[in-house]
Amino acid sequence: FLIRLKKGKSQKIIQSKTAFFPLNCPISLKVVFLCVFVYNNMFVCLFFYICFSVFQVHLASCYGGLYGRPFIESFEETPMLVAVLTYMGYGILTIFGYLRDFLRHWQIEKCSIAREKENQKDFVPLYQDFENFYTRNLYMRIRDNWNRPICSVPGAKMDLMERTSRDYNWTFEYTDRVVQDVINLGSYNYLGFAENTGPCADSACEVTMKYGVGVTSTRQEIGNLDRHEEMEKLVAKFLGVESAMAFGMGFATNSMNIPALAGKGCLILSDELNHASLVLGARLSGSTIRVFKHNNMQSLEKLLREAIVHGQPRTHRPWKKILIVVEGIYSMEGSIVRLPEVIALKKRYRAYLYLDEAHSIGALGPKGRGVVDYFGLDPCDVDVMMGTFTKSFGAAGGYIAGKRELIEYLRSHSHSAVYATSMSPPVVEQIITSMKCIMGEDGTTIGCKRVRQLADNTVYFRKRLREMGFITYGNNDSPVVPMMLYMPAKIGAFGREMLKRNIGVVVVGFPATPIIESRARFCISAAHTKDMLDRALSVISEVGDLLQLKYSRHRIQPSPARPFDDNVYEDIDD
Amino acid sequence: MNFKNFREYLAWLYYQYLLITGIYVLEPWEKSIFNSILFSAIAMVIYTSYVFVPIHVRLALEFVFGFFPPTVCPV
């Protein structure tokens, strides 16, 4: 209505101007008409501006043939004013950072952080780059929001150790008090298997009694237990693939297995937001790495085409292997990989696909089998399925699953298989029991219920946050919910205010995100009850009002903003 | 937001100012430096505009109309 009104007004002004604009009149009248003209233009501009800003929602949704269900992912653009104010805030903090560095340099103020040594004065400086400056002068000031020691199971609720600082976060002191019953919105405890009671804990306990905790040898020597074998069979069955193998650490699974799979003369196409472990693995492998835009299939296809057409640089030989590396759920954006399109591209260009399901395994899909299940695809289309037990299963370690030959190859070639001590028996037992629970093999429907509960909680939480007017990122079905904070001071303030109200959240800033896109990241769990979520939401709303975080200017309606052409991948030969 | 009294409202406004400028995270002495610099700058702007704006307005009118409005006498 407002827009209509303005439009009507401006049109009226246009009419009046064209009808009455006199060419030979006194100068004072000319000025008046000029003013009217400018005024009129202002309205026209304003009108267009409002139109654009109202309708420009970055909503990507697909109902194409490749997707069985609506794929709704939103990344609302940063409001201009907020972006300007955020940069201003960083500017002010940077100036004060320089001031403090100056004081430290001239020893007016005590320096409590590592610095250049006196006797290494003419060496290459170690602590002068931006990240060191950032740590010293920005991160230190709000450091109390991270690394808080907790002293209970990190389930739906947890206990925190109270901590104070007398020197503005340079050192901390423990007050020996415990902050009790903090609602935990930060752990990756998607299915609520981080518990100290229940069947998983009981069986882990039993196994500890039988096998002890440490294995003290590698899998290839005398550290291969029957529980390990059973777990690997179970993982393969769970994922619906031929074979699987497990490693003691998820990070090492990525960073040690990619070098075993790719090497010199291979090309790795990596999503720009891939996890550090994937990046490290790709770099260690010595292959050429090209990065495509986050979840952007046009960008991926362009790179694939170029790789096929031009081959290796200089020699122009074809690449030995092309490995596409993607994640299931991206933990900072909350987005879900466009797996059907990736698989279509992979088949068309004959590349290999490495899928890291760290966050999605257990948390997505009607049966909790990850993104493959979510999209209803065939697990055999993914060449290397990787995942971790650290999140949904509440244990530790990672797995690689796929064809039997692949796993046999990795068993003898992967560093983390040959040289690492095998997994601790209670951890293995936790994985077995929780996985059986999800599969329903324990004779109950607990696992199935938890998967459904998680999906419901996620949809509910995301919907309520959006209704309150917060900007959230990512896919509607992703249990990782990033909520934008933007300004540097609000990162600290949000964490502190939430903890004051007994809610534990994770706040994230640079370097984990782009500098202006600081955010809070909530991880929804099946262990959260409706009451807990409602309480958390009302507190978030209250803090959101206090800190003015309700930036969103859009009522989100799922609309196909990015037109999707059904016929793009039709000529795929299997 | 609903406030009990005007003081609370002012406190909230000050809090917003702290958050937006980023000085929320600074130590108190840094905050006071920032505040004194900012407020003295604002005071100067207000003072200079009080002194100079009437003169500029008069000159602008003179330029547009080509004559002095009768009530304003030329210096």
Ligand SMILES: Cc1ncc(COP(=O)(O)O)c(C=O)c1O
């Ligand atoms: C995508 C991804 N891969 C791998 C890992 C590493 O797993 P882990 O914590 O088991 O070492 C993580 C952990 O956050 C992750 O997010």
